[in-house]
Amino acid sequence: MKPRRIDHLVALFSHLxxxxxxxxxxxxxxxxxxxxxHTIDRELFFxxxxxxxxxxxxxxxxDGLFPALIGTTLLVGLxxxxxxxxxxxxxxxxxxxxxxxTRTVLNLLFDLLSAIPSIVIGLFGLAVAIVxxxxxxxxxxxxxxxxxxxxxxxxxxxxxxxxxxxxxxxDPQIRQxxxxxxxxxxxxxxxxxxxxxxxxLTSGLxxxxxxxxxxxxxxxxxxxxxxxxxPHSILQNYEAIPFYIYTVAxxxxxxxxxxxxFSAALILITLCCGxxxxxFFIQHHLQRRLLFRQEKP
Amino acid sequence: MKYLFQWAAFGxxxxxxxxxxxxxxxxxPLLSQGTLWTVLWQPWDPQxxxxxxxxxVVTSLSSAFVAxxxxxxxxxxxxxxxxxxxxxxxxxxxxxxxxxxxxxxxVVYGFTALFLLVPRMREALGGSxxxxxxxxxxxxxLIAPTLILFFVDSxxxxxxxxxxxxxxxxxxxxxxxxxxxxxxxxxxLVNGILLGLGRAMGDTLISLMLAGNSVQTPDALTDSARTxxxxxxxxxxxxxxxxxxxxxxxxxxxxxxFSALLVIGVRWINHSQPLSQRRML
Amino acid sequence: xRTLQSLFVSFAVVLLMSSICFGSDLDLFSDQHGTLRxxxxxxxxxxxxxxxxxxxxxxxxxxxxxxxxxxxVGIQQVGEGMVEIGNAGRAATxxxxxxxGLVPFKWAIDGVGAIVHPxxxxxxxxxxxxxxxFSGTITNWQQLGGVDRTINLYTRDQASGTRKVFWxxxxxxxxxxxxxxxxxxNGAMKTAIANDPYGIGYVSVGHMDASTAPxxxxxxxxxxxxxRNGSYGVARGLYSLTKGQPQGLTKAFIDYxxxxxxxxxxxxxxxxxxR
Numbered sequence: 001m002k003p004r005r006i007d008h009l010v011a012l013f014s015h016l017x018x019x020x021x022x023x024x025x026x027x028x029x030x031x032x033x034x035x036x037x038h039t040i041d042r043e044l045f046f047x048x049x050x051x052x053x054x055x056x057x058x059x060x061x062x063d064g065l066f067p068a069l070i071g072t073t074l075l076v077g078l079x080x081x082x083x084x085x086x087x088x089x090x091x092x093x094x095x096x097x098x099x100x101x102t103r104t105v106l107n108l109l110f111d112l113l114s115a116i117p118s119i120v121i122g123l124f125g126l127a128v129a130i131v132x133x134x135x136x137x138x139x140x141x142x143x144x145x146x147x148x149x150x151x152x153x154x155x156x157x158x159x160x161x162x163x164x165x166x167x168x169x170x171d172p173q174i175r176q177x178x179x180x181x182x183x184x185x186x187x188x189x190x191x192x193x194x195x196x197x198x199x200x201l202t203s204g205l206x207x208x209x210x211x212x213x214x215x216x217x218x219x220x221x222x223x224x225x226x227x228x229x230x231p232h233s234i235l236q237n238y239e240a241i242p243f244y245i246y247t248v249a250x251x252x253x254x255x256x257x258x259x260x261x262f263s264a265a266l267i268l269i270t271l272c273c274g275x276x277x278x279x280f281f282i283q284h285h286l287q288r289r290l291l292f293r294q295e296k297p
Numbered sequence: 298m299k300y301l302f303q304w305a306a307f308g309x310x311x312x313x314x315x316x317x318x319x320x321x322x323x324x325x326p327l328l329s330q331g332t333l334w335t336v337l338w339q340p341w342d343p344q345x346x347x348x349x350x351x352x353x354v355v356t357s358l359s360s361a362f363v364a365x366x367x368x369x370x371x372x373x374x375x376x377x378x379x380x381x382x383x384x385x386x387x388x389x390x391x392x393x394x395x396x397x398x399x400x401x402x403x404v405v406y407g408f409t410a411l412f413l414l415v416p417r418m419r420e421a422l423g424g425s426x427x428x429x430x431x432x433x434x435x436x437x438x439l440i441a442p443t444l445i446l447f448f449v450d451s452x453x454x455x456x457x458x459x460x461x462x463x464x465x466x467x468x469x470x471x472x473x474x475x476x477x478x479x480x481x482x483x484x485x486l487v488n489g490i491l492l493g494l495g496r497a498m499g500d501t502l503i504s505l506m507l508a509g510n511s512v513q514t515p516d517a518l519t520d521s522a523r524t525x526x527x528x529x530x531x532x533x534x535x536x537x538x539x540x541x542x543x544x545x546x547x548x549x550x551x552x553x554x555f556s557a558l559l560v561i562g563v564r565w566i567n568h569s570q571p572l573s574q575r576r577m578l
Numbered sequence: 579x580r581t582l583q584s585l586f587v588s589f590a591v592v593l594l595m596s597s598i599c600f601g602s603d604l605d606l607f608s609d610q611h612g613t614l615r616x617x618x619x620x621x622x623x624x625x626x627x628x629x630x631x632x633x634x635x636x637x638x639x640x641x642x643x644x645x646x647x648x649x650x651v652g653i654q655q656v657g658e659g660m661v662e663i664g665n666a667g668r669a670a671t672x673x674x675x676x677x678x679g680l681v682p683f684k685w686a687i688d689g690v691g692a693i694v695h696p697x698x699x700x701x702x703x704x705x706x707x708x709x710x711x712f713s714g715t716i717t718n719w720q721q722l723g724g725v726d727r728t729i730n731l732y733t734r735d736q737a738s739g740t741r742k743v744f745w746x747x748x749x750x751x752x753x754x755x756x757x758x759x760x761x762x763x764n765g766a767m768k769t770a771i772a773n774d775p776y777g778i779g780y781v782s783v784g785h786m787d788a789s790t791a792p793x794x795x796x797x798x799x800x801x802x803x804x805x806r807n808g809s810y811g812v813a814r815g816l817y818s819l820t821k822g823q824p825q826g827l828t829k830a831f832i833d834y835x836x837x838x839x840x841x842x843x844x845x846x847x848x849x850x851x852x853r
């Protein structure tokens with residue numbers, strides 16, 4: 001076969017692949033929109049309860065997504081609150097202090113942590129909870145706090161890498177300008193380096209939020225349940241959107257419930273993609289950096 | 298302050314190791330009945346006192362490999378589209394779309410496939426439509442962003458000079474890929490495939506919702522079967538002492554070791570370069 | 579003065595009477611607060627959800643969480659003290675009761691029946707046929723007088739009480755094929771069969787509705803009526819178990835299950851109340 005002909009075939013193949021992927025995505029989102037959009041209304045969130053009473057927690061919501069939304073929000077907030085400081089600190093250590101073998105070993109372990117399947121982390125959390133429960137009866141079981149701790153562990157490597165990458169990609173000139181003006185290493189870090197890379201750090205954080213919000217495997221072992229209402233404390237069971245979708249998928253009883261599942265899926269996908277777009281915007285547009293730098297001839 | 302950073306780093310690293318140690322300790326009573334090896338080779342039949350995880354290991358491996366086998370050509374094509382063949386103004390949009398795809402929750406994939414794909418698979422293959430093939434198809438979609446981003450990165454990072462040389466010699470774009478890009482980009486391609494494999498094997502919801510979860514050792518891709526991850530999600534009990542529950546830790550160890558193997562493989566190819574954040578953005 | 583006193587007394591009596599007549603069984607929870615965790619049997623879930631909804635609507639200070647898992651999980655978790663009430667769709671074994679000091683409360687009777695998709699032509703089987711189907715000896719609907727399609731088996735996981743009852747009473751402890759798809763709740767079983775025209779599974783009689791069709795076993799169709807009069811033999815009790823005698827909120831919940839309202843809810847959800 002002539003080279004030209006091969007080239008055309010490869011071109012055709014690549015276009016077909018891209019088109020297939022595009023079509024699959026359009027089908028996925030289109031189907032969710034088609035099935036889910038018309039049930040997104042007040043009732044979807046609050047069931048039959050009065051929205052105002054629900055929002056002020058005077059009244060429990062049943063047949064609505066409100067408790068699941070609150071559950072997911074609390075869960076993600078708590079997980080990020082735990083993971084962010086540790087991730088930031090560990091990332092700084094890795095980028096600014098660790099050298100030699102220590103650095104290699106830490107890098108390896110963090111890669112390993114990021115590769116551990118989420119269900120394994122969930123099982124680890126459950127096992128720890130059961131053992132703790134044995135030692136302190138009645139105190140600790142699967143709950144919101146446990147899920148948040150496990151999710152924090154899940155997103156920790158992402159946060160560490162985000163920090164590390166952000167710091168390591170700093171121009172040496174900027175790095176040295178602070179030091180040459182007499183700033184200590186810490187001053188340099190907090191007043192120059194970190195603010196300089198704030199967009200990357202923020203987008204890393206937002207991506208971690210998205211990762212927490214979508215995960216189902218960890219929470220299904222560590223305390224999420226089908227019916228719990230809005231939790232009073234972090235030591236209680238809770239509801240969450242991804243688990244709600246899973247429950248509906250496996251055991252919906254009627255068309256209304258199924259439609260609510262579609263709406264929940266639509267909400268979750270919008271939330272996750274929205275967070276992604278936010279992170280993307282912060283990283284690429286606030287910095288006015290060209291996104292697509294490497295163009296091939 | 299430095300020590301605070303150090304503590305955070307070492308603490309997190311220690312946790313990674315602690316996970317393995319705890320999983321290992323908790324699976325000991327099961328392993329004491331034999332070695333990890335015998336647990337790996339036995340079938341799952343609790344009613345007859347057999348707590349092996351062989352069927353789940355087979356299912357996990359086969360569904361992950363099939364997913365990668367489906368995804369790789371598709372993703373390579375997409376990567377070529379993004380780097381070489383696509384109209385210039387569309388390439389960038391395509392790449393961003395792929396990144397966006399990475400943020401789609403796996404439970405949403407599973408949910409949608411249950412209504413769009415499963416009935417079609419039932420008509421096409423017979424059976425219930427819940428089988429390894431169905432799960433693999435969706436897993437292939439799940440890992441596509443990982444593969445494409447790695448492929449695109451490694452293709453764009455290959456030497457421009459070589460590409461120009463081939464072009465100058467009158468080579469077509471296909472020849473540039475064959476003679477200039479692939480020889481340099483292959484480690485990146487392999488990395489992408491390895492990480493994709495890890496993601497496919499580590500995913501829970503898709504196989505839980507789509508693979509059927511039967512406990513048999515599958516003979517064909519059209520069989521219903523359960524992966525290691527789905528097994529962990531299905532067998533929940535609070536009785537730590539029961540061997541049934543202990544077998545979950547054997548599953549977890551297999552998953553842990555497999556992902557560790559992949560990471561080490563990737564780093565070996567990469568020569569101890571830390572994996573970048575490409576997986577997420 | 580005396581008239582005033584008698585007026586007061588009679589007023590108090592009327593008030594007491596009216597609170598008995600017009601008051602709700604929910605009053606059991608009037609001075610309760612805190613959390614109650616329920617897990618286990620999935621046949622119980624519709625009843626548990628309804629009760630939870632009523633209580634939490636009336637008394638927002640009470641938090642009740644309902645999880646599934648299966649009867650085995652319910653018994654284990656209440657035994658370990660991870661939940662306050664564990665549900666089971668089978669009688670707890672003597673060993674389980676002794677080991678954890680459990681107290682079972684049987685609040686309804688339920689049956690377990692095989693179900694198929696409503697469009698399936700096969701709606702009656704003998705016990706031998708049923709056993710052959712579930713053990714995987716009969717693999718095609720044609721062998722049972724249906725269409726030429728493979729039979730898709732659905733079963734429950736090991737923790738399921740429904741599975742245990744069906745296995746011992748309908749299948750006479752015969753094997754269940756390893757090739758069967760596994761689902762993890764009664765609700766999931768119903769949904770799976772409603773979506774698979776060639777599937778067969780088994781589910782609590784209380785969960786049966788128009789989305790699936792019950793299989794007539796040896797001439798008896800599993801319904802509320804046949805279970806009640808004893809002609810359909812694959813029956814069981816629905817239990818809620820506590821570790822030791824229930825106290826406080828847990829006690830109120832168990833009492834409510836046996837109250838007029840609680841029993842009515844059980845009946846509404848398709849079970850046979852014990853009172």
